[in-house]
Amino acid sequence: MTDQRSAAAGNAAAGTAYNLVFVPGDGIGPEVIAAGRRVLERAGRIFGFGFNWREILIGGVAIDAYGVPMRDEDLAACADADAVYFGAIGDPKYDDPKAKVRPEQALLALRKGLGLYANLRPVTVHPVLRASSPVRESLLEGVDMMIVRELTGGLYFGKPSELRQGPAGREVVDTLTYTEGEIRRVVKLAFELARGRRKKLTSVDKANVLSSSRLWRTIVEEVKPEYPDVTVEHRLVDACAMTLIQRPAVFDVLVTENLFGDILSDEASVLAGSLGMLPSASIGEKRTAYGLHGLYEPIHGSAPDIAGRDVANPLATILSGAMMLRWSLGQTVAAEAIERAVASVLAEGYRTADLLSTTGDATGLRPVGTQAMGDAVLATLEAASTAGAAR
Numbered sequence: 399m400t401d402q403r404s405a406a407a408g409n410a411a412a413g414t415a416y417n418l419v420f421v422p423g424d425g426i427g428p429e430v431i432a433a434g435r436r437v438l439e440r441a442g443r444i445f446g447f448g449f450n451w452r453e454i455l456i457g458g459v460a461i462d463a464y465g466v467p468m469r470d471e472d473l474a475a476c477a478d479a480d481a482v483y484f485g486a487i488g489d490p491k492y493d494d495p496k497a498k499v500r501p502e503q504a505l506l507a508l509r510k511g512l513g514l515y516a517n518l519r520p521v522t523v524h525p526v527l528r529a530s531s532p533v534r535e536s537l538l539e540g541v542d543m544m545i546v547r548e549l550t551g552g553l554y555f556g557k558p559s560e561l562r563q564g565p566a567g568r569e570v571v572d573t574l575t576y577t578e579g580e581i582r583r584v585v586k587l588a589f590e591l592a593r594g595r596r597k598k599l600t601s602v603d604k605a606n607v608l609s610s611s612r613l614w615r616t617i618v619e620e621v622k623p624e625y626p627d628v629t630v631e632h633r634l635v636d637a638c639a640m641t642l643i644q645r646p647a648v649f650d651v652l653v654t655e656n657l658f659g660d661i662l663s664d665e666a667s668v669l670a671g672s673l674g675m676l677p678s679a680s681i682g683e684k685r686t687a688y689g690l691h692g693l694y695e696p697i698h699g700s701a702p703d704i705a706g707r708d709v710a711n712p713l714a715t716i717l718s719g720a721m722m723l724r725w726s727l728g729q730t731v732a733a734e735a736i737e738r739a740v741a742s743v744l745a746e747g748y749r750t751a752d753l754l755s756t757t758g759d760a761t762g763l764r765p766v767g768t769q770a771m772g773d774a775v776l777a778t779l780e781a782a783s784t785a786g787a788a789r
């Protein structure tokens with residue numbers, strides 16, 4: 399094996415200082431992202447690059463500080479950066495259904511404002527975590543899928559979306575709307591990803607009921623001839639939800655509408671042992687000097703019930719940092735080193751509380767908190783680089 403340091407030099411932009419926006423957000427966000435930032439800094443020292451961090455407030459903390467979930471200047475800072483590293487958003491303080499401003503509005507505005515139309519949510523099951531999943535271990539063998547969630551359209555953004563007075567009292571409307579271009583670009587991206595993997599694409603819809611799904615399905619069929627090497631199947635979202643648990647290993651790339659993707663990805667996280675294991679990358683068309691502009695966040699929320707207690711699992715955030723290195727910063731070697739370090743600490747038995755709960759039995763395991771899990775990843779990363787350099 400080559401020295402990892404010289405391997406890094408063969409990567410894009412060794413010696414570069416990347417401009418990153420750092421968004422701790424609400425709840426457990428600040429804790430998990432602090433661990434992720436330390437891992438990225440260490441990877442930078444090992445592989446010869448660095449970061450200029452610009453910290454901004456978005457979400458509940460921004461409502462507290464500025465009265466709005468996100469200021470225009472902070473959106474502009476995100477647009478100017480090489481990438482955005484994001485913790486979590488949401489605060490029960492703003493859960494009142496009548497509230498005019500909500501933390502989540504900021505995340506949606508950020509996704510839309512940055513044109514991040516595709517959310518990539520890889521789901522793999524680390525072999526030693528099979529016991530952490532409530533799903534039978536034999537079903538988890540070979541699970542390796544990429545959920546591609548459309549992120550800037552559909553039910554999340556359709557207008558009108560409101561509560562109003564009708565002739566029969568209160569009535570409410572949400573709108574599921576897509577242009578064909580919006581569908582085509584995310585479908586094409588999913589085909590491209592499938593081409594680089596096991597060449598199977600599952601498009602998920604509700605075409606037996608929804609017009610939007612019938613157009614979605616038509617467009618998948620229209621794009622299909624451009625990718626003759628990729629096998630395509632259509633599944634209805636309800637049946638797909640069931641197959642995800644019954645036979646999860648059949649999936650390679652899944653592509654679906656915004657809300658379906660939101661729901662199916664939380665469901666899929668059960669396979670991985672915990673919601674705290676799944677990273678995500680949100681990308682669009684915009685490129686930077688090093689790769690695609692993007693936003694990187696764990697798929698979990700702000701978990702206010704466990705915030706501030708050093709118990710949250712930082713691995714989804716750390717793995718999101720690895721995705722950022724790969725997709726936005728051109729540092730594939732460093733990304734792989736972080737992913738290997740995460741696999742090693744799990745193999746060594748380090749477990750945050752979420753990964754212990756379903757087994758109950760902690761024999762041979764090392765229960766740790768957020769910071770200690772981050773430290774374990776740092777130590778492993780460092781040890782691997784020293785071993786690599788000595789070779």
Ligand code: IPM
Nearest residue numbers: 487488502505660697698699
């Ligand atoms: C996610 C989250 C968000 C979403 C919330 C926090 C708005 O659940 O990223 O999956 O629904 O998209």
Ligand code: MG
Nearest residue numbers: 660661664697
């Ligand atoms: Mg979600």
